[in-house]
């Protein structure tokens with residue numbers, strides 16, 4: 036018999052179909068299903084498996100092929116909000132564990148970071164951020180111009196700049212981190228199935244029951260929506276709205292140039308709304324435009340390769356907007372050979388925080404999306420915090436500021452909502 040199964044508030048439920056005599060679910064053997072094997076989903080699987088659970092990750096493509104593999108990978112420790120800083124510290128902690136356990140070098144680039152400010156607003160922003168970082172126990176050094184130039188010789192200083200160095204900052208390839216989490220999770224008993232698209236989250240009487248995939252129904256008392264830019268496509272039909280929208284993030288990489296050394300620190304330049312880091316023998320740099328571009332998740336393909344961002348596909352408008360201020364720090368910028376342009380979608384939340392925690396629509400349903408451009412840096416903390424929440428352990432993290440319910444009712448697909456989320460990226464001045 037043909038059975039059309041839908042879930043959530045609009046359709047039949049797992050239990051009602053089962054009680055009508057249909058065998059509709061396969062036991063998944065998992066005590067938690069995680070949708071999406073980006074860095075966030077893999078980190079959650081690692082921490083759940085470490086806590087003794089048997090998580091199952093369902094990924095419709097391959098591990099870390101969406102936002103994660105496009106990230107600049109800055110693991111920026113300085114955060115104005117302690118609740119974010121503690122998540123990043125967990126990622127650093129995890130890096131140590133993953134490298135030790137796996138006996139491998141994950142290619143963490145411990146270059147430190149250099150914060151440069153010249154204008155009054157940039158000086159204020161950097162001072163406040165550095166004071167917060169120091170208060171949270173981070174190492175922060177004030178550098179003289181010669182000390183800064185020793186580390187980043189390409190930088191043009193005119194006097195009057197304030198220079199701060201955070202020696203313990205690092206960056207990493209997002210794919211390397213996600214796949215290390217995935218290997219560790221598998222070693223501890225997690226299953227990660229690629230080529231397994233989730234079509235629907237199943238909810239029965241305000242309780243999550245599992246998911247529907249193209250290959251059948253899988254039961255689980257816990258479902259975590261870590262589907263990145265696409266997370267609301269699954270949450271919304273289940274009666275939940277995750278407060279975020281996909282917002283374009285992008286950067287450029289220059290051709291090899293003798294000015295750039297692979298060991299130089301990454302730079303945060305609020306005057307130019309820019310960041311930069313070494314990439315091979317070249318420079319990777321990104322700008323945050325005054326009006327960031329957002330997308331309707333319903334229009335995003337599963338495979339973003341070849342996808343064109345509406346209005347500014349090559350990022351040229353953003354480049355033209357950012358170049359004059361960046362040139363102040365890198366004279367001759369206009370003549371640099373730019374070899375690569377990388378763009379993708381981060382999931383931004385209007386307040387620049389995360390959307391992590393239980394979704395009120397259904398007991399057992401959790402959101403792990405809305406990374407506000409820092410999902411590689413915060414993945415470890417998000418993974419551990421959710422694992423603690425799911426297993427009912429004592430929480431080492433303050434998740435209240437990330438409560439998905441904090442914006443009240445909204446339509447996650449409306450243009451107005453997208454603009455609010457894009458504003459969070461435009462206003463960002465640090466990493």
Ligand SMILES: Cc1cc2nc3c(=O)[nH]c(=O)nc-3n(C[C@H](O)[C@H](O)[C@H](O)COP(=O)(O)OP(=O)(O)OC[C@H]3O[C@@H](n4cnc5c(N)ncnc54)[C@H](O)[C@@H]3O)c2cc1C
Pocket residue numbers: 070071072073074075076093094095096097098099100101102103104105106107108109110209231232233234261262263264265266269284285286377378379380381382403404406407408409410411412413
């Ligand atoms: C250009 C750029 C630069 C960035 N720079 C930084 C940086 O310097 N530092 C930093 O910390 N962060 C950075 N970010 C942000 C970072 O990449 C993201 O925050 C992070 O990768 C989010 O991870 P994720 O697992 O939530 O999402 P993703 O990596 O997008 O993973 C989501 C996964 O869900 C899967 N999925 C979706 N729908 C389904 C479905 N129905 N069924 C099964 N699977 C599904 C997708 O295929 C995908 O693999 C950057 C992002 C971009 C685009």
